[in-house]
Amino acid sequence: MDTKLVGGVAHYQLGPKGAEIELNSLIGKPLKILFQKEINCTNCGTKVKKAYAGGYCYPCSLKLAECDMCILKPELCHYARGTCREPSWGEANCMIPHYIYLANSSGLKVGITRNTQIPTRWIDQGAISGLPIMRVQSRYQSGVFEKLFASEIKDKTDWRKMLKGNNEEIDLEEARASLFELFGEDLDSMEGDFGAAQVEILESEQVTTIEYPVLIYPEKVTSMSLDKMDIVAGVLQGIKGQYLIFDTGVINIRSHTGYKVALEF
Ligand SMILES: [Zn+2]
Known part of the structure; x- marks a missing residue:
């Protein structure tokens, strides 16, 4: 996720250069992250089963x-x-x-x-x-x-x-x-x-x-990962740090570096 601070508020973008999605505008709405079962090395692009050191072959x-x-x-x-x-x-x-x-x-x-x-x-x-x-x-x-x-x-x-x-x-x-x-x-x-x-x-x-775009903070933090599930879905309740906060749990986007996904919103 790319981040910037605009007027004291954290703004988040996700996606390849030129086709970034403004995530702040999706907060409060349903969002689905669909894992395409493909992980590529951030450096050389090689397809890998498992990423090392945060996104590499x-x-x-x-x-x-x-x-x-x-x-x-x-x-x-x-x-x-x-x-x-x-x-x-x-x-x-x-x-x-x-x-x-x-x-x-x-x-x-x-x-x-x-x-x-x-x-x-x-x-x-x-x-x-x-x-x-x-x-x-x-x-x-x-x-x-x-x-x-x-x-x-x-x-x-x-x-x-x-x-x-x-x-x-x-x-x-x-x-x-x-x-x-x-x-x-x-x-x-x-x-x-x-x-x-x-x-x-x-x-x-x-x-x-720094203020974060969060509507509701979770009382109990449940972690979700695309290593364990193919689809992460729910209502996006906010974004803080490297985490998307859903009503169903949280997902660390940084730790999925190199994972090919489709977004549905
Ligand atoms: Zn590599």
Whole structure:
């Protein structure tokens, strides 16, 4: 799903380029997702029985830098050691400025993202607010700081809780201040290690708030998957994070990357 923030509201699109469907306009109406029993590798297009690493064939999942472990754990980025699977991909995607941010998804969390992925990354996680707190010069550096902050606050989203709505209010600016106070000495020494020009502490960024197009939040979150059923159908009650919320259950669209489907509405 492609996402964008328009007037503070998350907007979702689904489908191939040029033929995208505006999903927000389907909310409140019946929608059917019909699995065409075909999964294709996002990279090479090969037909596969099972997708690896979020939408790839097995050979691509072993070969591509974007499927490497360091994508999940940025503090393990090994570009500097000369062992990146695809150095040119690493240069374009990892050796570029990254942000460390705070967000309220299922509660307070810390995360990292590339320069260009704010606020998309927050929408992907179903965060109702986000605040960049540091800017660094590479994915590796962002991972090191994220890990430091993750010793104090969560770095994961509880997706079931996120999908139930009713987030507690969290003052992200206050959370930023207490983290900087708590980790002041560590930040100083890490800034010394990386070089002051590499690390920017952002003390006056503004909080972005995000509303989601949801009519009714589920009381009980039932997960649906095209691996278990050929048709997912119901009344679309909303969209949050990477999930379509039906009156019959929820489906994670991201985890079906590469699945060929038809939509009926
Ligand atoms: Zn492939």
